[in-house]
Amino acid sequence: MPDALLTTAHEELRRRVRDVRDRVMVPFLQRRGWERPLSGDELKTLLRMTVPLGYPGAVVAKADGGAGLDYLSLGVLVEELAPVLGFVAAHVVPRQIALLGSPAQKRRYLPALLAVERLSTTAITEPGVGSDAGAIAMTARRAGARYVLDGTKTWLTIGTIAEVATVLVSTDPAAGPRGLSRLIVDLDHARLASTTFTTLGDRLLPFAQVRFEGYEVPIENRLGEEGEGLRTTLRAIQASRASMATHAVGIAQAAIDAAVAYAKERRQFGRPIGSFQLVQGMVADMIAETEAARLLANRVWAMLDRGEDCAREASIAKFYATEAALRVTSKAIQIHGAYGVSDRYPVERLFRDARMLTFPDGTSEIHRLLVGRAALGLDAFR
Numbered sequence: 001m002p003d004a005l006l007t008t009a010h011e012e013l014r015r016r017v018r019d020v021r022d023r024v025m026v027p028f029l030q031r032r033g034w035e036r037p038l039s040g041d042e043l044k045t046l047l048r049m050t051v052p053l054g055y056p057g058a059v060v061a062k063a064d065g066g067a068g069l070d071y072l073s074l075g076v077l078v079e080e081l082a083p084v085l086g087f088v089a090a091h092v093v094p095r096q097i098a099l100l101g102s103p104a105q106k107r108r109y110l111p112a113l114l115a116v117e118r119l120s121t122t123a124i125t126e127p128g129v130g131s132d133a134g135a136i137a138m139t140a141r142r143a144g145a146r147y148v149l150d151g152t153k154t155w156l157t158i159g160t161i162a163e164v165a166t167v168l169v170s171t172d173p174a175a176g177p178r179g180l181s182r183l184i185v186d187l188d189h190a191r192l193a194s195t196t197f198t199t200l201g202d203r204l205l206p207f208a209q210v211r212f213e214g215y216e217v218p219i220e221n222r223l224g225e226e227g228e229g230l231r232t233t234l235r236a237i238q239a240s241r242a243s244m245a246t247h248a249v250g251i252a253q254a255a256i257d258a259a260v261a262y263a264k265e266r267r268q269f270g271r272p273i274g275s276f277q278l279v280q281g282m283v284a285d286m287i288a289e290t291e292a293a294r295l296l297a298n299r300v301w302a303m304l305d306r307g308e309d310c311a312r313e314a315s316i317a318k319f320y321a322t323e324a325a326l327r328v329t330s331k332a333i334q335i336h337g338a339y340g341v342s343d344r345y346p347v348e349r350l351f352r353d354a355r356m357l358t359f360p361d362g363t364s365e366i367h368r369l370l371v372g373r374a375a376l377g378l379d380a381f382r
């Protein structure tokens with residue numbers, strides 16, 4: 001459904017993304033199945049299908065090898081890819097490097113990431129450090145021209161197949177949150193010990209815990225200054241939060257489309273179930289919540305396009321949209337009756353994938369506290 005912030009160019013991009021998604025990506029995934037993790041080669045094959053659309057370098061400037069699109073276009077790409085791929089975060093590391101990297105870092109990393117010759121992820125979370133990112137325990141000790149990394153990162157999306165990660169480390173443990181730095185790390189899996197999680201949703205993606213022991217990284221791989229890791233992470237995170245919100249909108253919209261089709265075709269009491277008022281009520285609630293979530297997410301993309309601070313708006317969009325997707329996908333299952341919890345229809349997978357989204361890039365609770373702090377001027381964290 002068009003909204004006031006989107007132009008005909010955005011809608012034309014949406015049409016092209018849907019065409020590639022439905023014509024080549026969905027058949028690829030249907031052939032190999034949705035329930036086991038993609039190999040690196042499989043994920044690269046899928047993501048390369050999106051390169052002609054401008055992904056994953058949508059908002060990376062043309063001068064840096066990206067597509068030079070606006071953030072609203074990135075939103076369109078994320079919304080349309082999310083119901084089938086899940087790994088819409090492919091844009092995150094290239095965007096971070098384009099935003100925060102030195103000219104040499106951009107030259108070294110962006111071409112392969114933008115062409116999807118290499119896969120990337122972000123590494124912040126640790127076994128003992130989730131929401132409180134300022135408490136990072138993984139250390140990076142200087143040894144001549146290198147940092148030596150020791151510690152464990154966890155929940156890395158595509159952690160066993162990513163070849164590059166931006167990693168938040170402590171370069172000065174005595175300084176606490178002011179001693180954190182962000183490094184670009186080449187992941188040589190032969191020298192890393194990894195274990196994977198079996199997850200409720202997003203089963204195409206290997207989520208991993210990765211142990212770094214005496215792992216050397218050149219000092220020139222630091223993104224920004226020493227001690228600025230938390231600040232630079234927060235600078236790039238608003239677009240990631242908008243992306244999570246839009247990801248949820250994409251899943252919710254796919255659930256609506258499936259539920260509407262089913263409600264028109266399934267007959268009970270001699271009529272399509274969609275003619276019953278209680279079913280129409282569910283459909284109307286699903287549509288209202290999804291459109292509200294889309295507007296909230298697109299407001300953030302538009303603010304990013306205007307270069308405005310959107311921390312509060314990104315938090316509202318993130319927690320509202322991800323929770324709305326849970327309610328919407330659950331109603332979509334209800335409309336499908338018992339078939340809704342079977343794998344004959346896509347809605348159970350969409351529900352499981354939606355359940356993954358209220359944690360990454362800040363949990364719902366953390367975002368409520370951020371919005372509350374902005375409203376009240378009172379900080380719940382300290």
Ligand SMILES: Cc1cc2nc3c(=O)[nH]c(=O)nc-3n(C[C@H](O)[C@H](O)[C@H](O)COP(=O)(O)OP(=O)(O)OC[C@H]3O[C@@H](n4cnc5c(N)ncnc54)[C@H](O)[C@@H]3O)c2cc1C
Nearest residue numbers: 122123124125130131155156157356359360361363365366
């Ligand atoms: C699908 C998915 C992808 C992910 N991808 C990545 C990735 O690529 N890289 C990465 O580094 N991490 C990733 N993560 C991890 C994610 O960033 C963490 O799950 C998140 O930061 C929360 O940390 P936690 O799960 O340890 O929960 P905790 O911080 O331990 O929180 C547990 C519960 O307590 C609540 N809570 C915590 N503090 C407060 C508070 N002050 N007030 C009220 N409630 C509070 C939380 O909201 C939550 O409900 C991913 C997670 C998921 C599910």
